[in-house]
Amino acid sequence: MSLNNGTSASHGPAAGAARTPGYAGTLAAACCAVFVAQVANALPASLNGLFQQDLHTHGSQLTWITSAFMIAVVCFEFTFGVLGDLFGRRRLVVAGTALVAVGSAVAALAPSIHVLWIGAAVNGLGAGAMFPGSLTAITAVTRTARERAHVVAVWSGFLSAGAAVSPLLGGMFAKVGSWRGSFWVLVALALVSAVLTLTLATESRAPEGRRLDVAGQITFTLGFVLLLYAATEGPESGWTALPVILAFAFGACALAAFVVVELGAESPIFDLNLFRGRAFTVSSVAAVIGMLAFLGACFSTSMWLGPVQHQDPLRVAIPFLLLQGPAFVLIPVVSRLLHRVAASWLLTSGFVLMAVGCLLCTRLDVKDRGLGALVAPDLLIGVGFALTVSSVTAVALGSVPLKLAGMASATTNMLRDLGFVLGPVIVTAVAFSGAGRAFAAHLSGAHLPADQLAAARGVAESGGTIAVNGLPAGTPGAAAHGVALEALGSGFSTAFLVCGVAAAVAAALTAFGMLGLHARKPTETDAPASVPQGPDTGSPESALTA
Numbered sequence: 001m002s003l004n005n006g007t008s009a010s011h012g013p014a015a016g017a018a019r020t021p022g023y024a025g026t027l028a029a030a031c032c033a034v035f036v037a038q039v040a041n042a043l044p045a046s047l048n049g050l051f052q053q054d055l056h057t058h059g060s061q062l063t064w065i066t067s068a069f070m071i072a073v074v075c076f077e078f079t080f081g082v083l084g085d086l087f088g089r090r091r092l093v094v095a096g097t098a099l100v101a102v103g104s105a106v107a108a109l110a111p112s113i114h115v116l117w118i119g120a121a122v123n124g125l126g127a128g129a130m131f132p133g134s135l136t137a138i139t140a141v142t143r144t145a146r147e148r149a150h151v152v153a154v155w156s157g158f159l160s161a162g163a164a165v166s167p168l169l170g171g172m173f174a175k176v177g178s179w180r181g182s183f184w185v186l187v188a189l190a191l192v193s194a195v196l197t198l199t200l201a202t203e204s205r206a207p208e209g210r211r212l213d214v215a216g217q218i219t220f221t222l223g224f225v226l227l228l229y230a231a232t233e234g235p236e237s238g239w240t241a242l243p244v245i246l247a248f249a250f251g252a253c254a255l256a257a258f259v260v261v262e263l264g265a266e267s268p269i270f271d272l273n274l275f276r277g278r279a280f281t282v283s284s285v286a287a288v289i290g291m292l293a294f295l296g297a298c299f300s301t302s303m304w305l306g307p308v309q310h311q312d313p314l315r316v317a318i319p320f321l322l323l324q325g326p327a328f329v330l331i332p333v334v335s336r337l338l339h340r341v342a343a344s345w346l347l348t349s350g351f352v353l354m355a356v357g358c359l360l361c362t363r364l365d366v367k368d369r370g371l372g373a374l375v376a377p378d379l380l381i382g383v384g385f386a387l388t389v390s391s392v393t394a395v396a397l398g399s400v401p402l403k404l405a406g407m408a409s410a411t412t413n414m415l416r417d418l419g420f421v422l423g424p425v426i427v428t429a430v431a432f433s434g435a436g437r438a439f440a441a442h443l444s445g446a447h448l449p450a451d452q453l454a455a456a457r458g459v460a461e462s463g464g465t466i467a468v469n470g471l472p473a474g475t476p477g478a479a480a481h482g483v484a485l486e487a488l489g490s491g492f493s494t495a496f497l498v499c500g501v502a503a504a505v506a507a508a509l510t511a512f513g514m515l516g517l518h519a520r521k522p523t524e525t526d527a528p529a530s531v532p533q534g535p536d537t538g539s540p541e542s543a544l545t546a
Contacts, residue, residue, distance in 0.1 A: 023141045025200030027151050029193070030134035031158040033093050036193045037127035037134075038162030039169065040100050040186055041069060042324070044120070045298065046167035046316040049306030050179045052470055055113045060232045062307065063428040066299060067228060068117045070421040072124025073131070075221040077414055078269035081132040082212055089140065090203040092133035094194050099126030101190035108183035119183075126190075140204035160328030167320040171313035179313070213269045219258035220270070226251030232425050274411055282513035283347070283395040284415050290351050290392075290506035291419030292426065294385050296499040297358050298323055299424040300431065300492050301378065307466055308488045309369055318371055322378035326386040334386060343391040344514045350387030351507035357381035358500030366489025384503070392416060395514075427495035435465040435491030439484055446483050456480035465491070 044051070044065050051057055051065065084092040103122030110116040138151045173182040230247035237244055262268040275281045301323065305316040337346055357380030364373055392412055439460060443453065455476035459468050468484040471477050 022200075022202030023151075026141045026202045027138050027154065029093070029197040029201040030138045031155055032193045032196050033097060033130045033134040034155055035158040035162040036097065036100060036186070036189045037130040038159050039166040039189065040104065040123045040127050041073075042163045042166035042320070043170045043182060043186060044069075045302045045320060046171045046306070046313045047174060047179045047182070048302050049310055049316065050174055050313060051113065051116065052307040052466070053310075054179070055110070055116065057113050057307075057466075060428055060432065061113050062303070063232055063299075063424050064117050065113075065120050066424045067232065067421060068120040069124035069127070070417060071225060071228065072121050073128040074414060074417045074421055075224055076125065076128050076217070077132060077417065079212060079217050080129045081136070082269075083129075084133045084136055085206045088203045088205045089133045089137040090197055090201045092129050093137065093197050093201070096126040096129030096133060097190045097194040097197065099123070099129065101187045101194070102126075104183045104186040104190065108180045108187070137201055137204060140206075141202055157328055157331055160324065160331070163324040164321055164328055167317035168314070171315075171317035174313040211267045213261075213265055213267055215261045216258060216265055216269045219254050219261055223251045223254030223256075223258055226254060228421065228425055231422075231429060234429060270411065270414075279344075279395060279514055282509055283344075283392055284412060286347065286351070286506040286509045286513075287392045287412060287416045288419040288422070289502050289509070290354065290388055291416045292423045293351075293354055293358060293419075293499040293503035293506065294381065294388075294423065295420045296423030296427040296502070297354070297361065297381055297496065300361070300427050300495045300499065301374070303428075303431070304364070304366070304492050308366065308469065308485070308492065310470075311369060315371060319374045319378045322375065323382045323385070326379070326382040327389060330383070330386040334391075337387075338391065343395045344510055346387050347391040347395060348507050348510045350384040350389075350391065351503050351510065353380045353384030353387070355384075355500045355503035355507060357384065358496050358503055361496035362493045362500065364489075364493065364496075366485055366492075389416075395510075423499075427492075427498060430498050431488070431491035431495040432464055432466070433491070434494045435484075435487040436460070438490045439465045439468070439480075439487035442483050442487065443480060446480060448479050452477060452479040456483075460484075 048062050048065075051062060080092065080096075100123050103119045103124075103126060105119075106122060107116050107119030110119055135155065138155055142151055169185065170179065170182040173179075173185055226247045230244045230251060233241075233247075234244050239245075258270075259272070262270050262272055275284070298320070301319055302316065305311045305319070306313075334346070357377040360377035360380070361374075443456060443460075446453075448456070456468055456479070459471065459477045465484050465487050468477060468480055469488055471481060473481075
């Protein structure tokens with residue numbers, strides 16, 4: 001058979017025969033690359049509190065650190081996959097690591113939050129190249145379905161390990177020095193990855209039938225960024241502010257143009273015909289909503305412990321071991337379950353666990369700085385994520401013909417990452433809007449001196465409730481810190497509630513939207529589905545495409 005990205009399938013020896021030359025080196029380089037890319041993604045999670053203190057951020061500014069990274073990944077992941085096929089996957093990975101090194105250096109030297117956004121965006125571009133480049137590089141040096149499943153599972157493990165270790169790494173270096181030091185460590189890791197890729201990895205490409213969709217790339221990027229800008233700035237500037245209204249309007253028009261372009265494109269980056277199947281449509285919508293819930297909960301946890309409670313970065317990192325660690329630890333378990341249980345049921349079960357965990361987080365006390373109350377909800381969310389992140393692609397692949405499996409995988413991954421982008425944006429909008437209303441309602445009844453009351457109102461108007469909460473003791477307006485803390489606790493409790501409802505909706509969609517449908521179970525002959533037609537952004541669910 002032929003692989004779905006235009007590469008001819010290898011009719012090499014059966015399982016147990018000699019491996020392809022360069023197999024071990026390419027796998028080692030790919031695992032290092034995806035680990036570094038995921039460290040770059042998750043690193044800011046434990047540092048938000050320090051960003052807020054050192055760079056004097058306010059309102060939605062912290063949200064844009066995460067959003068800038070993920071926007072770059074989502075907007076360009078399809079195009080990067082095409083570039084890897086045209087010019088070589090090893091070159092793509094090396095270029096990506098170089099971008100991560102540059103972006104991390106910019107972040108380490110950032111004098112302001114705005115420069116930190118630039119560093120995050122450059123890191124996102126680099127990671128967006130490393131994810132698909134490293135995955136397709138290792139699948140190109142495998143010969144059998146069993147071998148391919150093994151290398152992708154190992155690769156996926158390093159991806160999950162990067163997500164779990166990154167906040168801890170950031171917290172450690174922030175503890176002994178400055179948060180800037182953790183970005184310098186990332187620069188070093190990126191350079192090591194580049195050297196390993198250049199010396200160990202085997203080059204591969206598949207240019208046949210691959211071409212760039214420039215019009216689709218431009219319209220999608222423009223529409224996506226404008227809508228995210230409007231959603232992020234709306235709570236702070238006001239939903240009726242002219243820039244917000246214009247961003248919504250032009251963003252919607254650009255996305256409508258994107259749909260028109262893709263319907264007529266000879267080589268679309270987003271194949272809309274995939275959505276003719278009910279199972280694929282339901283799983284795709286559930287992926288967006290469910291991953292919104294997961295990263296929304298992760299971001300809310302980071303904000304709760306960092307800028308709200310001002311906890312030590314190392315303590316902030318601990319809950320992320322529970323949120324991200326299960327996706328690594330449970331890879332063998334989930335892989336076996338997918339051979340015994342319908343993926344749609346695993347998907348539903350995972351979303352239910354995430355919903356329960358998020359709803360338990362709504363009962364957290366913002367004045368309680370202990371981590372014990374986070375253990376159960378974060379573990380439920382983490383285990384739920386481990387089940388869903390693998391099952392989404394299994395359902396998608398089982399609902400389309402084999403010849404479309406690569407595009408289905410790439411599309412599902414993009415939609416999953418879209419949910420990752422929307423999560424922080426939506427929870428920030430909900431939390432800060434709710435906190436602002438609660439702060440305004442309770443400030444007048446706080447019986448503060450007139451000068452403190454006026455100062456607190458002024459700070460809240462310019463920087464939001466989070467700015468009041470971050471005022472040093474003794475400064476004008478600092479007397480309202482208790483009111484701000486309670487208001488932020490209420491706002492983020494509502495954000496956790498939104499995440500719980502989103503996960504519950506995703507569970508209902510998969511439970512009832514797939515009645516009568518059963519995902520095709522993978523077999524040894526399903527090897528052709530392992531390499532996407534277009535980039536697979538590199539997540540644990542990719543292990544199921546082999």
